[in-house]
Amino acid sequence: MKIGEAARRTGVAAHVLRHWHASGVVVPDRTASGHREYTEEHLRRAHVVRACQGVGMSLPEIRAVLTRDDASRAEVIGARLLRIRAQRAGLEAAERFLEHVIGCTHDLLTRCEACTEYARTSPHAATGGAPAGRPAADGA
CATH class of the missing domain: 1.10.1660.10 (Multidrug-efflux Transporter Regulator; Chain: A; Domain 2)
Structure with a gap:
């Protein structure tokens, strides 16, 4: 065709x-x-x-x-699996954070140890709070 x-x-x-x-x-x-x-x-x-x-x-x-006989095939697939697993772990952590925030009783999230712990350990903390490729929002 x-x-x-x-x-x-x-x-x-x-x-x-x-x-x-x-x-x-x-x-x-x-x-x-x-x-x-x-x-x-x-x-x-x-x-x-x-x-x-x-x-x-x-x-x-x-x-x-x-190509099944390509020497880098297993390496490429393994690397992609690692990235997917890391993304999944990050999404699960974000979900736990947001579920906590819904019921958080602190008047400010910055006064909540659980909320600030997630902020300190999230992958976005190293990029100034914004995902790679996105500017940080003002007043957040």
Whole structure:
């Protein structure tokens, strides 16, 4: 099938498929006239690429993961699992903090040891209170 149909069936734009081709993660066949020709296998591969992107993998990481005999495959997957586990732990800590704040009886959160302990130990404490890439809000 042509790139337009492949784009429609995978839910990504044609320019994304061209980029994936250039990056080596989904490399379609070529017709005699040089047009990209996608097969069902290419579509399955595109869906796997989208799933990998959904868990935060970059195209170079995905390229390593897609090939079972790539030497860095296990390392890439292991590193991604560690990041996911760290994110999960951070989200669980944030959830515990917010659940505490809902019932906190202190007139100011800064007077609550549990609230300030979370603030001291949260990953955002080292960035001035804002997640990486976001400015700290004034008056917080």
